[in-house]
Amino acid sequence: KNQVEQSPQSLIILEGKNCTLQCNYTVSPFSNLRWYKQDTGRGPVSLTIMTFSENTKSNGRYTATLDADTKQSSLHITASQLSDSASYICVVTTDYGGSQGNLIFGKGTKLSVKP
């Protein structure tokens, strides 16, 4: 069964510290993997998209890595800020073909950054 598992479920860190969020998937065939940030009461906003051939992609203080062999991805946040408090969602696409039904969403990691 295609699944996306994220860990930890929630995380509290102090402002200025770094953190790493994990995403493990059992999705096949694999097309791409996305990380989204969702602020409370808002819609998800894309952070990174990685295809099979990419193993690192950065967006400011956010760096995503992908190991397609072990089917693992991580999102590293550097020098956290209070505005990083949000849920982070990992989404894996199995393949493309116009159905839009091949998206597997993780349940998200809720990050709280404290002053």
Place this chain on the structure above:
Amino acid sequence: NAGVTQTPKFQVLKTGQSMTLQCAQDMNHEYMSWYRQDPGMGLRLIHYSVGAGITDQGEVPNGYNVSRSTTEDFPLRLLSAAPSQTSVYFCASSYSDWGQGNTEAFFGQGTRLTVV
């Protein structure tokens, strides 16, 4: 450029009532989708459309109808609201299938629906 606009932001319905959640995008995207987000669960696909006049069911379509008469609009209709439909609903759009390369997908702000 407004992106993806959803209305209303909040709605309370009584069981059995019907309503339409509106979604509009101004990016000329062909692909539009509706998702629901429930506590402790990932987003689940309700219905999607790959272009005007074309719609299809997602993972949880029961109790919902959609139509796509224009590229810009993709309304979601609740036929007879039930408490199980209490959720946050998100509309998303993209210029092509999410699975294609680095296709960017954009979400609306969401509609928080409570059915009592």
